[in-house]
Amino acid sequence: MIVLQANGITKRFPGVLALDKVDLAVNSGEAHCVVGENGAGKSTLVKVLTGLYRADEGTVSIGGTAVHHGDPAFRAVAYVPQELNLFGHMTVAENLFLPFDQSGVRSPIFSRRRCEQQALAYLDKLQMRASPGDEVNEIPVAEQQLLQVARALANDKFQVLILDEPTASLTKPEVDRLFTVIDLLRREGKAIVFITHKLEEVFRLNDVVTVLRNGQLAGHSRVDQVSVDWIIKRMTGKEVDLEQVYRPTKPPGKTLLEVRGLAGVRFQDVGFSLREGEILGFAGLVGAGRTEIMQTIFGYLPQKRGEVRFLGEPWRFRDPSYAIRKGLLYLSEERKAQGIFAHLSVQDNVCSLLLKQVSRAGVLDSSKERAKTRSVIEGYNVRARSGEQEIEFLSGGNQQKVLIGRTMEASPRVLFLDEPTRGIDVKAKDEIYALMKRIAEEQRVGIVLISSELEELLKCANRIITIYHGQIHGELQANQLTMERVLSSVIGIGEQPAPPARA
Amino acid sequence: MRGGWGKLLEVLAGRKLGKLSGVLGAFVLIFVASCFISSNFLTGYNLAIMARDLAFIGIVAIAQGLLLLLGDIDISIGAIAGLCAVVCAKLLVDYHLNPVLAMAVGVAAGALMGCINGFLITGFNLNSLVLTIGTQTAFTGLNLLVTRGRTIVGLPENVTFLGAGSLIGVPIPVFFMIGVFLVALFITTKTVFGRKLYAVGNSREAAKIVGIKEDNVRITAYAIAGTFSGLAGILMAFRLISAQTAIGQTWVLPSIAAPVIGGIATTGGIGTISGALIGGAIMGVIGNIIVLGGVDVYWQQVFNGAIVVLAIIIDSLTRRIGKKA
Numbered sequence: 110m111i112v113l114q115a116n117g118i119t120k121r122f123p124g125v126l127a128l129d130k131v132d133l134a135v136n137s138g139e140a141h142c143v144v145g146e147n148g149a150g151k152s153t154l155v156k157v158l159t160g161l162y163r164a165d166e167g168t169v170s171i172g173g174t175a176v177h178h179g180d181p182a183f184r185a186v187a188y189v190p191q192e193l194n195l196f197g198h199m200t201v202a203e204n205l206f207l208p209f210d211q212s213g214v215r216s217p218i219f220s221r222r223r224c225e226q227q228a229l230a231y232l233d234k235l236q237m238r239a240s241p242g243d244e245v246n247e248i249p250v251a252e253q254q255l256l257q258v259a260r261a262l263a264n265d266k267f268q269v270l271i272l273d274e275p276t277a278s279l280t281k282p283e284v285d286r287l288f289t290v291i292d293l294l295r296r297e298g299k300a301i302v303f304i305t306h307k308l309e310e311v312f313r314l315n316d317v318v319t320v321l322r323n324g325q326l327a328g329h330s331r332v333d334q335v336s337v338d339w340i341i342k343r344m345t346g347k348e349v350d351l352e353q354v355y356r357p358t359k360p361p362g363k364t365l366l367e368v369r370g371l372a373g374v375r376f377q378d379v380g381f382s383l384r385e386g387e388i389l390g391f392a393g394l395v396g397a398g399r400t401e402i403m404q405t406i407f408g409y410l411p412q413k414r415g416e417v418r419f420l421g422e423p424w425r426f427r428d429p430s431y432a433i434r435k436g437l438l439y440l441s442e443e444r445k446a447q448g449i450f451a452h453l454s455v456q457d458n459v460c461s462l463l464l465k466q467v468s469r470a471g472v473l474d475s476s477k478e479r480a481k482t483r484s485v486i487e488g489y490n491v492r493a494r495s496g497e498q499e500i501e502f503l504s505g506g507n508q509q510k511v512l513i514g515r516t517m518e519a520s521p522r523v524l525f526l527d528e529p530t531r532g533i534d535v536k537a538k539d540e541i542y543a544l545m546k547r548i549a550e551e552q553r554v555g556i557v558l559i560s561s562e563l564e565e566l567l568k569c570a571n572r573i574i575t576i577y578h579g580q581i582h583g584e585l586q587a588n589q590l591t592m593e594r595v596l597s598s599v600i601g602i603g604e605q606p607a608p609p610a611r612a
Numbered sequence: 613m614r615g616g617w618g619k620l621l622e623v624l625a626g627r628k629l630g631k632l633s634g635v636l637g638a639f640v641l642i643f644v645a646s647c648f649i650s651s652n653f654l655t656g657y658n659l660a661i662m663a664r665d666l667a668f669i670g671i672v673a674i675a676q677g678l679l680l681l682l683g684d685i686d687i688s689i690g691a692i693a694g695l696c697a698v699v700c701a702k703l704l705v706d707y708h709l710n711p712v713l714a715m716a717v718g719v720a721a722g723a724l725m726g727c728i729n730g731f732l733i734t735g736f737n738l739n740s741l742v743l744t745i746g747t748q749t750a751f752t753g754l755n756l757l758v759t760r761g762r763t764i765v766g767l768p769e770n771v772t773f774l775g776a777g778s779l780i781g782v783p784i785p786v787f788f789m790i791g792v793f794l795v796a797l798f799i800t801t802k803t804v805f806g807r808k809l810y811a812v813g814n815s816r817e818a819a820k821i822v823g824i825k826e827d828n829v830r831i832t833a834y835a836i837a838g839t840f841s842g843l844a845g846i847l848m849a850f851r852l853i854s855a856q857t858a859i860g861q862t863w864v865l866p867s868i869a870a871p872v873i874g875g876i877a878t879t880g881g882i883g884t885i886s887g888a889l890i891g892g893a894i895m896g897v898i899g900n901i902i903v904l905g906g907v908d909v910y911w912q913q914v915f916n917g918a919i920v921v922l923a924i925i926i927d928s929l930t931r932r933i934g935k936k937a
Contacts, residue, residue, distance in 0.1 A: 409820065430823035439821060447821050450814035452882045461811045462822040464804045471804045 111173070112137045112300045113158065113186065113269045118167035120153055120324075127153040129324045130167070135269060140291060140301040140314040142332070145321035146344055146596075148562060151304050152191070154321065155271055158302070159188040172268065187261035191273040191304075193253055195245045201256060202228035202241035205263050231259040234293075236286050251283045258287065270294060271302040276310065277396060288313065306394055308337055322346050341593050345563065355542035355569045357549040361387040364421075365523050365555040366406075366437075371415030373405035376579035379415070383523060383555040388545060390570030391559045392599050398579035399559045400442060403525040407439040408432045420522070433462070438521040440512055442528035442559070448512050449500050456482040456496035459515045466518070485514035490540065506537025513544060517552070524548070527559045542569055563595050575599050635874050635890045642897050650904035658900065660783055664851070666896040667785035668844050670889050672863045673870035674796045675840035677888030678833050680871050681800070682813045683880025684740040686729060689867050691751035692838050693845025693860030696722045698755050700846045701764040701855030704771065711771045715846055722842020723835045725751060730834030734827040748864075755857050764855040775850025785847045792840055796885045799836070809833060813880030865920075870895055873923040895919070 113135040120128040128150045135141045145151050156162040158169060160176070160183035168175045176182045195204050202225040225241035232241065235255045239248040245256070254275065261270055276284050291301055291314065303314060311318050311332055318335070320328035320343040328343035362385030371379045376398035383389050391399045404410045406417055408428045417424035419435060432438070441447035450458055459482045460467050467477040482496035489510045493503055500508055509529060516524065526545070530538045546569070548554050560566050566573050575582045575598040583598040646653045672689055679686050700718030703709040709717075729747055733740050777784050800806040808829045811819045816826050841860070849855040868878075874891025876883030898919055902912050 428823075428825070429820055430825060433823040441818075441821055443817075446815060447817040450811050450818055450881065452814055453810055457807060457810065461807060461819070461824070464807060468804045473802050473804060473807065 110137050111135065112171065113302070114170045115154070115158060116168050116170070118154065118157055118164045118169070120150075120157060120162060121165050127324050128157070128164075131321070131324070131326050133158075133319060135300045135302055136317075137268070137298045137300050138295050140295060140303055140316040142303045142305060142311045142314060142316070142318045143321065144305060144308070144311060144318060144340060144344060145327070146561070146563065148323075149321040149344070150324040151321055152273065153324075155188070155273055155302070155304060158269075159183060159186050159271060184264065184266045185268040186271060187264045187267035187269065188271045189257045189261045189273060189275055191275075191277065193250070193257065195253055195256065197244075197246040199245060200225070200241065201232070201239050201243050201245060201248065204245055204256060205231060205241075205260050231263055234262065235259050235290055251279050254279055255283060255287065258290070262290075267299070269300045269302060271304070273304045274306065275303075276305070276307065308340055311340065312337075320344055338593075341596055345593065345596055353539070353568060355546045356571055357386055357388055357546055359386055359550050361385055361555075361571070362553055365419065367418040368406065369416050371402065371405065371417065372413040373401055374410050374413075375401045376405075376576070377414075379576075379581055381574055381581070381584075383557060385522075385553045385555055386549050387571045388549055388556045388558050388569050390566035390573035391557060391576060392561075392563065392566055392573050392595055393576035393582075394599060395561060397576040399576050400527055401579075402576070403439060403527060403557060403559065406432075407437065407525065409439070433519060436520065436522040437525075438516045438519060438523070439525040440516055440527060440529060442531055444505065444508060444512070444531070449508055451501040452499060454497050455486070455491070455493050455500050455503070455511055458500045458511055459485050459496075459518070462515045462519055481518055485511060485518060489514035489517075489544065504537070506533040506540070509533060509537070509541060510544070513541070513548075517548060521554055523555045523557070525557045525559070528561065529558070530560075530562070530565060538565075545569055563599070566595065567591075632875065632884060632887055632890070635887055635894070639890050639894050639897070642894060642901075646897055646901040646904075649901055652904050653901060656781065658904070660778070660781065662896050662900050663786045664783040665899075666893055667783060667789040668848055669863065669866050669870060669896065670789045670892045671792050671840050671844040671847075672860075672867040673874075673888045673892040674792055674885055675837040675844075676867035677871040677874075677876050677883070677885055678796065678800070678809065679740070679837050680868070680876045680878055680888075681809055681880060681883065682830060682833055683878075684733070684830065684833070685744070685868065685878070686726075686834065686837055687741060687744040687864055688725070688729060688748035688751055689744075689837065689841045690860035690863040691748045691755070692722050692725045692841045693848070693863060694857060695725065695751050695755045695758075695845070696842030697845035697849035697855045697859045698758055698764065698857070701767055701849050702758065704768060705764055705766050711768065715771075718846045719839055719842045722838040722840075722845070724838070726834040726836070726838020726841075727831060729838070730831030733834070734830050752857075752861075759855070759857055761857060763857075764849075765853070767850065767853050767855070772850045772853045775847045776853065785851065788843065788847055792843065793885065793889055796836075796840075800885050805829070805832065810881055813882075815881075866892070866895060869920040869923070872927065873920070875927065877927070891923075 111134050115131060115133040118128050118131045131150070131154060133154070143151055143154065153162065157164050160178060160180065163178035170176065171182045171185050174182065196207065205228050206224060228241035232239065235258060237252055237255050237259065239252045245253060258272070258275060261267065275287060279287065294301060305311065315332045318330060318332050318340065319326065320340060322344060327346065364382050364384050366383040368382070369380045379402050393399050401410055405412050405426070408426055408431055412426040419437065425431060445451065450461060456478055460478050463481055467474055467481055479496065485491065486493060486496065491507050491510045491514065493507060500511060503511070530541055533541070545556055545558065549556050558566065558570055573585045573595055575595065585594060585598070652658055672693065676686060676689055696718045699721045700714050703714040703717060704711060729744055732738060733743050774784050779787065800809065808824050811824055812826050812829050819826055845860050848859045870892035871883065871888035872878060872891065873894055874883065874887030874889065876887055899916060902915050907915065
């Protein structure tokens, strides 16, 4: 029996078609896996299914009736988001039952004892070690993740449980507990939607799999009728069009950066080197530690162990201003929070990195400011009305070109680009790829490109390093680069054995 | 059209007159309306009263404006002014110090108190509102400790004219305010420090990524704000020809309200120093016309409060509309 059905769901965001006529049917007593690369549209689909987003086209039906945005029928869909969103300073039991209107605890007077007593049943179901009275901040992350699942179960109306990459921070015993609960729920006739990157989990649940790619349905089958290869082929789609490769072609020059045994927040024992004029790709799942590695070298996050040599000299992990002075620059993936100054003009955004260049004795020289801004706008093909325009009102692609342009005006030797095309439309992406190639070939800058889009890495990088759970999992040279090989390495299968499971 | 006046206005508005035209228009409207409401409004005597009041509120509004641009707030601004007034007065009356030196020490005390705020806030990663509520109490306490709650009288006449006197019909504190305004305008629009101020106010993380040392910027801003507040307090003592513990105690709210009315967002990064000053002027005119219009004394505070609330709502609405555009 179909409990949750989506028909022809289309969802557009400015400049992006996130979902394109996607169909999905979830049966009771079934675990329906949804797989796809980052940006394939999994999270958007989940948000439509849970009623958080309103679809532009198409319908969602629950229990056979079409439901509209804001319909209370969405309560039948329980949802466990990927990222933790718990009330850290409240107890496990309170978190479980908040806001107290969907669960057994339903009284205007709050009784701590009754609340905690009723919580026990749910905690036992997931074999959690935490007690109902514990403060959430003080229980381990894995337990918090399980608490999120328990919270979804506490919704007494639920017929469908959606889990968005629930095992990301769980170790093996906890994963086992989670799967036991899923089996139990299946037997009870509940439907499960299981979003994952890990193909072994798809085969373990062994029910139904749906593959999404670029917002479209790329495949749908019973799991026992398909192979790992079948799924990977559908996740990655066609081979990269070789006509459109932006890899630097000039041979790389001398070594700029040498990293040995580096450890920091969420990564350990990382070593690699970067040479002049090459683009070194970093692949990995979101949260694998790629961003943290680069931010640590940049001086933004604290370094724990290991050493880095920059142009042969020992590197000091001080702060970003030191790195910038030395010629190592970083462009964040969080363009809004860590990139642009939203309310300032394009000119002020450009000059914020170049204050020494546009001033004398602390006083700004407005003609120099204008000249720098003009050279960024013209040199990087930024479409802005003028340098006075607030950067907030530029498109994402143009904002990114401003940021890359200002970074280049600071004459870097090494450039870390963290997801430089996130949220940018296809045409602007190509412009940015061409820009990276030009920077590498003409200015001989060594570029580290962090990207969750394999296609992007395959188009642009000379070499690709894959990171899995905070460690280097493999390194692939340009001639070995195929989608399947990189993807296998990213999800932790492939040449090397998976690293030991450590917290 | 783009003659000398346009240029001047543009400079006063801190490069972008467009953003300020609303506040400036509101000011002109309120000013003209006031002329019709009361025939006593547009008299030299009344204008001088308003100007003198604006001088003090204007200086502290500019000081507070610098911190609001950072996304910070300083509740101790009035207490700093009061303590600086006492320090300066005590040096003049009890130690007969050279007046210029006494003023300099008083103002330096303001800078020092600002630095203390800044160091504590950045060093321990504190919320500026909460910390300065604490230091406000401490600075007021120091004031009472030094004066034992008594007013310091007998300030020499060769300094008190700076607060009480007039030059060509304009109260002298107004010249100080214009000086402070020009300095602050220069800092915010023409210096590297000013750019860093706006950058940190927009996004601390993004500022760090472009190599701005956020802590230094914030401490410096607190020191500047303390300096300006100290100057306002000292001038007030000169005007009253005595240093009273009450100096500055009513300044905190207007110092916040004026910049907000003038378009500086409390979340930081948006607005101009000129806006802060115009906001102060709007408050001054309204406060004045309420009195001249014969509004009951007890209603005046209600009016003032309502105006601030209205300004904040308008600010929020315009920003929402701006986002949609």
